[in-house]
Amino acid sequence: MLLSRLFQLIPYDDGFMLTASEPDMPYSVRISDSPVAPVFLSEPYTFRGRFFFRTTFNGRPFCHINWDSGSTVVSLQDLTAGNCYNLRDLGGYLNENGTATVRYGLIYRCDQPLSMGDEAETVFRTLGIHSVLDFRGSVEHRMMPDPEIDGVENLWLPVFEENPAAPRKHMELSEIFAKDDGWKSEQISELYASYRAMPFAADAYRPLFQMLSDGNVPVLFHCLAGKDRTGIGAMLVLLALGIPFETILEDYLHCSDAFQAYIDYRHGNFEEYLNSDLSLEHFIGFFFVKEENLRASMQAILEKYGTVERFFLECYGLDSSALKNIRSRYLLPIRS
Numbered sequence: 001m002l003l004s005r006l007f008q009l010i011p012y013d014d015g016f017m018l019t020a021s022e023p024d025m026p027y028s029v030r031i032s033d034s035p036v037a038p039v040f041l042s043e044p045y046t047f048r049g050r051f052f053f054r055t056t057f058n059g060r061p062f063c064h065i066n067w068d069s070g071s072t073v074v075s076l077q078d079l080t081a082g083n084c085y086n087l088r089d090l091g092g093y094l095n096e097n098g099t100a101t102v103r104y105g106l107i108y109r110c111d112q113p114l115s116m117g118d119e120a121e122t123v124f125r126t127l128g129i130h131s132v133l134d135f136r137g138s139v140e141h142r143m144m145p146d147p148e149i150d151g152v153e154n155l156w157l158p159v160f161e162e163n164p165a166a167p168r169k170h171m172e173l174s175e176i177f178a179k180d181d182g183w184k185s186e187q188i189s190e191l192y193a194s195y196r197a198m199p200f201a202a203d204a205y206r207p208l209f210q211m212l213s214d215g216n217v218p219v220l221f222h223c224l225a226g227k228d229r230t231g232i233g234a235m236l237v238l239l240a241l242g243i244p245f246e247t248i249l250e251d252y253l254h255c256s257d258a259f260q261a262y263i264d265y266r267h268g269n270f271e272e273y274l275n276s277d278l279s280l281e282h283f284i285g286f287f288f289v290k291e292e293n294l295r296a297s298m299q300a301i302l303e304k305y306g307t308v309e310r311f312f313l314e315c316y317g318l319d320s321s322a323l324k325n326i327r328s329r330y331l332l333p334i335r336s
Contacts, residue, residue, distance in 0.1 A: 020048070116147070239308055
């Protein structure tokens with residue numbers, strides 16, 4: 001089984017639980033409020049397997065971990081705010097040869113930030129967000145604009161004119177789910193086709209790579225639910241960092257976990273319309289993520305370009321030197 005990350009940090013009870021992928025190995029950990037130049041809260045703690053701790057500050061904890069053959073920094077991946085359920089840090093994933101992990105605190109993905117409500121400015125300041133990239137279509141962008149926060153640059157970079165997962169045209173959700181099976185079948189096919197097209201939407205995704213190349217981070221990118229257009233953005237970033245596709249798929253499928261309570265709620269709202277296998281499949285495609293869709297994206301890349309390296313070169317203008325620069329900035333070596 002592919003190991004996607006060395007450690008996991010989650011909120012637990014009234015504190016945090018740090019879990020190691022190799023439970024029998026001894027580790028030393030110090031807690032701080034920063035991934036770099038930290039001020040440590042105490043002397044190192046030694047643990048095996050799992051370590052529970054509380055903090056004396058309200059901010060986000062960073063665990064600076066050492067062991068005989070390496071070191072790393074770990075923090076929370078899931079960061080909910082208001083009704084924004086899919087705010088996540090891309091940090092922590094292991095690269096293909098297991099020599100480095102994606103740095104925490106620099107690259108974030110989420111559903112629409114407007115859902116953060118009054119918490120938006122505090123969240124942006126706490127995370128240090130420099131830029132917000134909006135991949136939504138024109139109707140979504142106009143009806144649910146991103147928060148305007150001093151010092152944060154908002155960029156609108158539509159992947160499609162209209163959301164392929166939910167072509168609303170001002171329709172309410174009840175209208176969408178009440179449509180007949182023929183319409184729903186077309187939408188399922190269109191969503192699958194959009195996954196084969198999105199990796200090549202270079203006008204939308206290229207500015208993200210320019211920001212990463214220039215070190216203009218932390219950056220946050222999003223769409224409506226933070227799963228389809230945002231999922232492809234995350235896939236592209238992680239591919240550029242040399243993260244294995246199966247790990248990228250794990251990150252993508254995590255969207256359904258993040259939204260589970262909301263999905264359960266919506267299922268109850270629209271259960272009367274889910275009266276056929278196709279209606280249920282359409283509902284799943286609307287609110288969940290499907291493995292076959294992301295695999296279709298990767299397949300389309302390889303069919304057209306043969307290799308990931310050639311894809312980045314010809315579609316995004318990123319040669320081996322550019323990819324090396326991005327990896328040097330956003331991968332944290334495990335062994336110094």
